[in-house]
Amino acid sequence: MQKRARINAAIVMSIIILWLMIPLGATAVYSLFEDWTGIVPRGFTLANYKTIFTDTAFLSAMYQTVLICVIPILITIAVMLLALFTVTVYFPKLEKYMQLLCMIPYTIQGVILSVSILILYARNDSVLSQRMVMLMGAYCIIILPHIYNGIRNGMRAINMKMLLDAAEMLGESKLKAFFKVIVPNIMTGIIVSSLLAVALLFGDYVIIRNLSSANVNNMQQFLYQAMKRSSTEASAVSMVIILITFAITALVLALQSRGMLEKMRNEGK
Amino acid sequence: MSYICFEKINKKFGTNHVLKDIELDVEKGQFVTLLGPSGCGKSTLLRCLSGLEQVTSGRIYLDGEDITAVTPRHRGIGMVFQQYSLFPNLSVRRNVAYGLKLKRLPKAEIDQKVEEMLSIVGLSDKIDQYPAQLSGGQQQRVALARAMVTAPKVLLLDEPLSAIDALLRKSLQIEIRRIQQQLGITTIYVTHDQDEAMIMSDVINLFHDGKIEQTGTPEQIYTRPATRFAATFIGNYNLLDAKDFNRAFGTAIPQPEVAVRPEIINLSRQAVAKGEGLLVAEGKIASYISHGNLIRFSVDVNGLLINADVLFEDKREFAQGDQVFVTIKEDLVIGLQ
Ligand SMILES: Nc1ncnc2c1ncn2[C@@H]1O[C@H](COP(=O)(O)OP(=O)(O)O)[C@@H](O)[C@H]1O
């Protein structure tokens, strides 16, 4: 009985997965053939991939995109670590307010966020009016809840206050102890949440379109240009973006299950 | 002046007055326990001494120096915590070496001290393992080594064994005491377990509601509880209304309440003569509970229920309803205010 139910569940799941994979598969096929006007595609070719990977514009777009993702993530991690350290150690009563603040970005739509930022800062003549700064600032806001949760959960899993007390009794200052003892122990959590953030930012189109000026050459812009040139080439670009996102997600899952295994092993003792 | 002096220590958390005018002296090399029920302020007093908490008022002296305002890392105090507090990302060796490295000792000296301390706590073979690979008892022994290796002026232990199962706890109590005596290190130990305090301490400070209720050697605390709280917390004292007790035994104890230990009460079938310093009364066995090595009989003496312990040798001597004579040495009866 149970076995049958499991088989049924597996069949349903497979159908759903297949259904969801159809557009993905179609895009992949489309990017790999010269012509798909009939029922069966004709003329297998890797030319599209060859074109984009030899196109310096593509490589520089890739580089830009990575930069636009990585810098906000690093900034957010640094700010969050210091903020959480200060709040946990010196102002534990403010913790719930901090949590509230860090969760607000979950509720903000990308369109509203980018338009609000534009209205607020575009006419400002400080450094804040620069498109790149606005974009990265917006990205910091978008990923804030994820980074917050990653670090916060890591801190919950260890007894941070007591480890800091122990280090202090051994002669260490609190801040140094934080970076020597606490941060290494929550590294997995930090990495996982940064990778999630990368995946999130890679998939963004709305904010980058609204905030980046025409001269910021990133993957989404490149995709847009490619679409005008050739639809098969655009498919190849989409596939590359999807595969990168997949790779990142797989890495996250691997890291998470490793963390889980470690935990199980420790609890088994 | 004593090695450690607490002078009129008060500590408040908001409106919660946790420590109330604590006065406490500790001599060099002593093993001193703070014993009391949970929530009475033992950890708070320990944390005030370590500097992890600030006192609200009062002064603390260590080795002749006023340390009230000194930061924790400059007090030269070692501490072992209730929960496992080893650094999970460092091996046993690097955990124990942590404090020595901060003192910038040469590497060879650090290695030698770490190895020596680990051999004292009996964990030389675990030196390259990580905390997660150790049992709870082993982790606490590493924590002890880590706290002692820097040769602190005082060692503080805050219920270090409370998370460890009973059998292992007993052997670790003896081991900690042995190490403390071997190194002659002044130690303050917090516990809520009276057996633990009795086994380990030179001096016990009985804590109650933010105050020190009684200070003394384990024997003094056990045989001469000074207050009602002490008598309820320590041992299994019978607490009896003095008027009823005087009527039953024909005495004239002036205090309102008396405390009598069950193990000094003698039960017998034969009549016992009221001798010099002996209190005798007749009663009836109301009930009994077997505790393994002894049987605790509840005896009804004129409506006064008294617990008496009898060592269990080969068979239970009395049954429910048996008539017995109850004998108590008069000087072991304690009057309580
Ligand atoms: N950091 C703190 N903030 C507020 N109240 C505290 C804090 N630490 C302890 N307390 C309070 O002080 C009292 C004594 O606690 P504690 O010293 O831990 O007791 P014990 O160690 O004897 O069990 C308790 O009522 C506890 O709630």
Ligand SMILES: [Mg+2]
């Ligand atoms: Mg405590």
